[in-house]
Structures are given as C-alpha cells and as structure tokens.
Amino acid sequence: MKRIGIIGGGQLGKMSAQAAKQMGFYVTVLDAAPQCPAAHIADAQIVGHLYEADKLRALAKVSDVLTYEIEHIDTQTLKSLHNEGHTIYPSPAVLEIIQDKLTQKQVLAKNGLPVPPFEAVDDLETLTHFPVVQKARKGGYDGKGVVVLKSPADLVNALQTPSMIEELIDFEKELAIIIARTPTGEMATYPIVEMVFDDKTNICDIVAAPAQIDEVIAEKARKIAQHAIESLEGVGVFGVEMFLTREGQVLINEIAPRPHNSGHYTIEACVTSQFEQLIRVISGLPLGLSDLLRPAAMLNLLGEPGYSGPPVIEGLHEALAIPGLSFHLYDKANTQPFRKMGHITLLDESLESAIAKIQEVKNILKIKAENTKISY
C-alpha cells in the first residue's frame, strides 16, 4: 500500500485521511498547527507552513504520493519535486493555473468553456461600468477575497491586492459538481448539487443534492464541468462551481483542485465518497461508484458570531434526534465567528423534507465558546 502525504491538515485533510485509514494506507500530513484536524487521524504529522520548501520536501520523502487540501501552497517547490520524479496529484501545473483566479478564467475561456465576462484590472480607478465583482487573484477562501462593487462609491472597500473583475451575474442558482479523474482519463461524476449561500456571510451554508433543476440543464452543467477538468488534464478530485443564469446559461465560476465543501454529502449519501475517490485516484486504484443513494442536504456548522475559544456545542442532543442526520465535528481547537467547525448531512426520502429538517437544525445547533463572548 502506498504512503500518502497530504499538504494541509484542515477538515478536508482530516476527511481524506479518514478515507485513507479505512483502506489501510499510511498517512502523513503537513500543517503548521500541531493539533490540526487531520493530525487526529493521520499516522504522522510534519509541523510546518505550506510555503516552507524544506517541510514540503520532508513530506515528499516519507510519501509515495502527495496531494493537497488547499490551493494556497508553494507551487514552485511542488514543481521541483514533480521534476525530480515525485508523484503529485493534481499536478503542480494544474494547481498553478487554478491558484490564480485570473489565469484559471483565461485558460477556461481559451478552451471554449462558458465563464462570466471578466478582465484583468491593474488600476481600479479606471473602472467605468458597475456593478462588478472584484476577486483577489490569489489566496481567497470562504467568501474572503471577493468584493461586490456596486458603484464608484464602493471603491473604498476594494481589495488592495492583484485582482480581476467579473460581471456580476444575476444567477438563478449556484450549482456545483464533484468530478474525479484518473491518470488515464477515466472520470467519475457526482450529481449536480445546489449551493445555498448565506446572505450575510457569503459563505455556502447549505448544499442540496441533487439540485432541483431540469435534467437537460443538469446534463449541460455536467458536460461543461467534465470538459473543464479534461481541458486542464486534471488528475484528482475537483469541485466545479457554476452559475445557472436566469436565461438558463451555465457559467463556470470557480474550480477547486481538491475535495470540495459541496461534496461533503457524498460521505453518507453516495456509494463512494469524494474523499475515498481522491485516495483511489492518487494511489492508482480504479474509481468507485458515485451513485446517490438518497437525497441529501448538508449544513456547514459555522462558529457562532460573537464567540471565540474552545468550542461548546449547543443543541446537539436535540439535533441528533432528527432522523437521518449525521454529525461531523472537525476537531478544531478553537471556534471563531463563521469558522467552519463541522457539518451535518441529512438523508431523507425527499429533498424538500431534507432541506426543511436541515433548516430546523440550523436553528438548533450552535457552535459557541464558554466565557468568551466577543464584544464588537
């Protein structure tokens, strides 16, 4: 059995490690925090930052294959390791494209894939049309690194970092799909799901699987996403986020070169989870079946605003009494406002009922912290 090295030890690293340990792989994780979520599961941890070349090299030394759970890592060292013969999935070349949102869009557009109108912007003062979305080219996550500029007055809120601008899409729904692709080009595609974002935080809050859309549109979205991963020659597991416009157009918003929040539901709701699929792909094993067993809704458990410190869970007993519910806590030492602390997946005979129940859970289950209410 191959030894697996995971760069990044957050919840995606933890759940990937869980899938790997179930199959008996030896797992080492690289993360700066000794008590990171994945460290609780992995066989070993190298404590170090994801831009420290020597730490990445140390991980490569004890691993037969490397993968990552986050885009914000040292691509140059990964490229060197790749050139020296180390196996890294997805490849550093793909990561480099995806890591820079502008390059990503340019490559997608060049391959004929539908994306929102976009442009590089060096000087925001030259902007003449509004509203637009400004996105940091690198380093954004969980709604950070994205700002909507509705008028010139909003320019004071603009990101002061290399960025791109996109047309603000008046979308009907935000869709996503998980696609796994092997070194020989086989693909496993999961159902198209619907991402529901919280108005206030701009964080994806609830994921509904499958998306409540016309099958023709679902098929179109699936084809576009598959084409995107093929164009990139991506090997690994990818989350493809898309907009469904009010005119029925499907546009690619963003691609993540790793298991994706919108695919957490696959752990309980599909035959093979996105995490097991990743482990299969990178270890050279065949893809598993991606069938959806039952409709599912997923709720991200975010740190309650106003609290910080070791987490205290409120309403767990009441929430877990709801039939069909599975509870995941990521083992993060401290909660912070809106930090992803865990998630809930709810399987039900109908998606409507699953969504209704998960809305109920949202009101019941709170991640707070003892004696550490933050004053604003």
Next chain:
Amino acid sequence: MKRIGIIGGGQLGKMSAQAAKQMGFYVTVLDAAPQCPAAHIADAQIVGHLYEADKLRALAKVSDVLTYEIEHIDTQTLKSLHNEGHTIYPSPAVLEIIQDKLTQKQVLAKNGLPVPPFEAVDDLETLTHFPVVQKARKGGYDGKGVVVLKSPADLVNALQTPSMIEELIDFEKELAIIIARTPTGEMATYPIVEMVFDDKTNICDIVAAPAQIDEVIAEKARKIAQHAIESLEGVGVFGVEMFLTREGQVLINEIAPRPHNSGHYTIEACVTSQFEQLIRVISGLPLGLSDLLRPAAMLNLLGEPGYSGPPVIEGLHEALAIPGLSFHLYDKANTQPFRKMGHITLLDESLESAIAKIQEVKNILKIKAENTKISY
C-alpha cells in the same frame, strides 16, 4: 464532548474510533499491541492487557465513558469501576452473563427465549447422544472454542476446558441482527441479515443484507432479538446470531455485547452505521436511523492459509474496479492464516448481483505475505 475509552484495539475498536473521531470525540484505546488497528485512529493508547486491572483503571481515569470491542476482558475490575461510579456500556453485569456461553443460554431460556436444547457438561465421557456441539463456556471466537462431536470417536477432539453442549441444529440459514439500545430503552434495529460460513474454517465469510427470508420470519426473528436485548437490559450495540431451522423456528445462537462482524455492511449500506450507533448510545445521544439504503454483501478478507508476516494484498486493483465495492483494511501488522485482515462491502441494486460480485472478489483478492509462505 465526552471522552471515550475503548477496551480492545482490534478492527471493531478501530471502526468505533473512526465513528467517534468523525463526531469529534476524544478517544483512548486499551490494547496490548502498540500498533493495534485502533491505535492508528485513536487520540491516545494505553498499552496493556485487557485483564490488567491497573490498565483498565488508567483507561477509566482518562475517559468519561467506557465501552469494549471484545468480551474477553476483566469483568471484576469493570464491576468495581462501575460501583465506583464510572459509566460503562454495556454494563459489566450484562457482559458477565454473555461472557459465559452457558450462563448466557440459561438467562435467555429463563426469559422464555427460544434457544437450541443445551446442557452443562462436566464429564464428556457421560455423553450418550450424538451429534452434539461442544462450546467452551468462555474465550471462544472466530470458530475457535466450538467443536462438533458426531460420535463417541470424536471425543478425542473435544475441548479440554469448562464447556457446554448443544443439540446440533440442522438449520436452513444462520441469521443475525444488530440492535442498539439506549439507557432509556429506545431501540434501533437493523435488517435481519444472513451469515454464510465457510465450510472449511467455520468462520463467517459472507454476510448478505437483507436476509432472503419470508418477511413473517424476519419479523419473528427481529422480535426475538429485541426481546433478548430487553431481557438483558442491554445498553449499547449488540449482534444477535440466530438459527432458522428447516421447520421455520428461530433459535438464538449467541449474543455479542458489541458491534458485530455481521453489521459491518451498515457503514456503507445504512444511514447510521453500527459504530456510530454505539458512539451515540454510550455518549447519551439519540439513536440514528438504521434504514438500509441499498442491498449489500460483505466479505471478510481473511489471511490466506500458508502465509504469515506483513500483509501483501493481491488483486486489489482488479477488485476495486468492480462497481459498488468499498475496501477496508484493518492495519494489522501481520497476517496469519484465516486472520480477519479487512473486509469488503458491495452495494448493488439487487442482493443476488451483490452476492455474485462478492464471490468474484473472493477469488480475486488475497491477503498474502512476502517471502513467508508457511510449510505445513
């Protein structure tokens, strides 16, 4: 979140720890082997034998609740810990009854539950009727501690240990069910499954879920098993093994006070696995849904006869190409003939097809060891 202590670090401990870690619990495991399967997952391990009182006490000290993955442990110390106020599920009183197969049968019979005719036997020479099954009162597992005595000539093979004898049941099928029961008496019952034993090894080889039996018989078996767990006032997760006789009678063969091999399929095939169910029960959380999502067959991966040493897996790539298959390897440092090294669960639209595919896997997937073929 409560701290969980698991007595025994084999595969059942590992899979229980996996369920606990998914939910964010802190897990300590007690096992004599530092590299035991559960040690790869648990937060901490106490290295010690399961009959060492001070080690059990050390585990209790760092845990809010104790459970166990094996019956062969020091009940006296558990009783003392229980009396001192420690929470232990299932209770040491239940464990003590189940641990001794004769006592177990006596208690079941006293509660009006159907069991095969049995008797205590002090002197095997007094046996007058054959065939019978001789069972060691304590310590048996995986077919060990059970001998069929077909005639007086077989007495040379009899177990030289305190034992009981049972009538040899000419059964049609061996059935099993997983039942979870909470401190307040709620129960979650899984489907009745069918256990298929290998003729040569007497080890349960394949489990088919659900059992291919009449629904009236399934309901009867479910009621008997529920009544048995209620009679014992059992709190935890229990595997109840039953015989279905050719006359349609259901007789209890044995009860295990822990997650059971016949319930491994619940990880992929049910909404809540038997392992998550155990963690929910012992931590005072409500029971999860035990619905079967899709028919499933489970195959135990046993160490190939003739091999011993660090395991080498043959046919993994070919096996994992079969759609619907999930692979579990237990992280045991060494394989031995017929040792349980892992398991496969196969989900399919029809049970017949799942069984056919798992028979195929049985021919493909072999756990061997490099350069260590044993000569007999």
